Amino acid sequence: MVAIEVENLTKEFNGFVAVDHISFSIESGEAFGLLGPNGAGKTTTMSMLSTMLKPTSGRASVHDFDILKEQDDVRKSIGIVFQDQSLDEELTAYENMDFHGRLYRIPKNLREKKINELLKLVELEDKKDNLVKTYSGGMRRRLEIARGLLHEPRVLFLDEPTLGLDPQTRNHLWSYIDRLNKEKGITIILTTHYMEEADKLCDRIAIIDKGKIIALDTSEKLKESIGGDVIEIMSSDRDKIHSVIKAFSWVKHVDVHNGSVTINLQNAEKHVAEIVNVAYDNGIEIESISIHKPTLEDVFLYYTGRTMREEEASSKDRMRMMHKPQRR
Amino acid sequence: MDIVYTIWLRNVKRYLRSKSRIIGSLGMPTFFLLVLGFGLNSVVSLPGMSHGYIGFIIPGIISMSVLFTSIFSGIQIIWDKQFGFLKETLVAPVSRIEIMLGQTVGGATTALIQGIIILVISLFLGLRISSIPGFALAIIFMTLIGLSFTAFGIAFASRMEDMHGFQLIMNFVVFPIFGLSGALFPIDSLPSWLRSLTMLDPLTYGVEGIRYGLLGTSQIDPVLSFVVLSGFTIFMVVLGAYLFRKIST
Incomplete structure (x- = not known):
């Protein structure tokens, strides 16, 4: 069964093409990675798939729900962990979860049961009544993942899930994500610019650069191909x-x-x-x-002629140029 | 309704938890009450007013407190935007109208609590509540000010990128609305050009309504005050909801 279907999806911001006619499809139960430097269009793609941003052209569907016509159905079937933190720091972990559960209209009994279950899964149950502002970066991330799973989505979007975390916490999170995918069969789509992360977690990887998918396959096949x-x-x-x-x-x-x-x-x-x-x-x-x-870094180099680091330096300038006029 | 309640609950929880915000925002109104009230009480005599100047400005200071708290609550959406929490709300399968209404009711509730605290402080400064219906009327007017100006804050916040515009709004919108409202002076004795300006200020009708409720006298017919303020509330909620619909993270 197909979980996500994307056809010629395109997004332009004031003439700048952030996502350029990308197409791919993700099978149910698959862990799919969008790998690329900052500014390659990964987050923009995620935002469109999660109905937060309207595409300029092209179409996409999540579990056969069109992202433009059936927004609410799409939203119900996905869970999201955003790149930037999206917790209310003045509330406790439990209250953040409860707020989410109420927004997704989960009945009270089930809500309480699920919250406790999930907080246990991410090992935050004994800290559930602490305000989120007392949490460390890794704990916040875990809480966000737990929250994203509360309404039992079949697809989980993870946008740079381990950005800014220390290696130990990162490893810890990877094992959670892997378990969700392998044991619970949740389809995972994640963006990352860590090669290791994509290599470790993803069944298939799409390498994305300047808004285009330049290669898409399993990690092994990508490496073989070069x-x-x-x-x-x-x-x-x-x-x-x-x-x-x-x-x-x-x-x-x-x-x-x-x-x-x-x-x-x-x-x-x-x-x-x-x-x-x-x-x-x-x-x-x-x-x-x-x-x-070959590593995925070599694969990226092979297809783009640049290393990811070089690419990031230049794309930062591009982002700066792009964001300036919008700010006004 | 359950979504509106959810958003309301979050707002009230956050409000009750931030003691410093509650106390901090009581500072200025109390200061105004004491300094202006006692400072000018003996020098200012108002025709047809038996309560003295301090009695006269109590409704004005209550309105001020409600006004500032509600606009601030509305504008808080920008904080949610900057701290990322707004995304969590916007990506949920709920309509933006529900979110906006929840935010409005939540902001109005905190503003009302704030106004009631000032009202209680006023009791120690000589305010006498003579009739229960009058008190209820004052609460209704406070609620309307709270609803309309929270929606007003949301409308602004929906168009703002970050907090930089906040100072601008405080200085060029909020203070003029307060200053022109007749909170501190009787509008009947104003020169006619200034009087027409105060009549354009929606807060004037709120102040006058509360004044009628608490003191039993006002310069604007309370029915007119109620109609104008209700109309303004409906208009602001509709405008706020419209602008909030287009908010982007």
Whole structure:
């Protein structure tokens, strides 16, 4: 069964295309990740799917409910954890949950039972009567996840669920999310710019850049698609290496970016010697050379020609440009 | 109705919990009562007023307290926006009208409590409540001021990005509304150009209504006051609901 169906979804803000004709579909029970740098259009996509933002064009549906025509049905069938905190700090954890339960019109008995159950699940039951402003970042996140599940949604949206959390808390949250998906069969759609997060939690990953989906598959297949191995060469003479290396038939792809040259190829071990020799013959100095199996970072680099970090630096400028006129 | 109640409950809970806000917002009205009331009581004599100046401004200061609290409650939506909580409400399968009404009723409730506290303080300053219907009438007028100006605050908040505009509204909207309302002076003795300005101020009718309820005398017919203020309340709630519908996070 299809949980989410997206067709040519597009969103423009004053001429800036934040999401550019994206299409994908998510199966029920799947954990699906939108991976990309900040400003790639992940949150905008989430906002449209959760009916918070109207698309400029295209269509999408959640459990066969159209996001434009059947807003309330969509809202009832999804739970959301927003990127920014959305708790009332002046209320206790229990009261935040209770408020949510009332908004979703959950009858009193069931509401009380579910709240206690969920607070237990996220290990906040003994702190449920403390004001949220006394909570740590990780506790708040857990509370938000519990709250998002209160009305028993079949799809859970997680927008950068572990942003700004320490590694230990992050691991903890991952195991919760994984359990929700595996044990309770809740469809999960999450956005992240942490490779590890996408790798660990998601069945399939869509890599999104500048509003477009540039690759979509399982983590393994994405890595396979760019060739079996990655060789990274650090050198001051990167352009020269690039021009020499790309002539070889066994090279699948070469990229030059800040500080290093990345080569995608099969059976890297066989060709390292060859690379070093060729560099030597051409008088190129190599500072270091390393071989590794492709990571999602390499996949991103392969498809966009930039690393995520480079991309984030430039997209921040773009966001600044985009937000300025709106503020007025 | 259950959604309206939910939003109302949150507002009242937050209000009762913030002791500093309650006490803080009592400061200025009490100060006005004491300084203006006692300071001017002996110098100002009002024709046809047996209560003295302090008796005259008590309804005005109650209105002021209700006005400030309710506008502030309405504008609080901006805090919810900035702290992200508004999203939680907006993404729920409920209509925006219900959210807005809940917010309005919640804000009006806190404003009414605030007004009643000033009223109780006034009892120690010489206010005598002579009739129960009069007292009830005063409460009704306080409620109307509360509802209309919370909706007013929501209408503003729906169009504001952040709190920067708050000062602007306080100085150019809220203070003029208070100053022109006849809370501090009898409108009959004003020059005619100023008098027509006060007659355009919706709060004037609230002040006069409360004055009629508490003191038994007023310069505007209480029926007229009630009709105008009710009309203004309906208009503000409709406008507030309309603007709130288009709010974006």
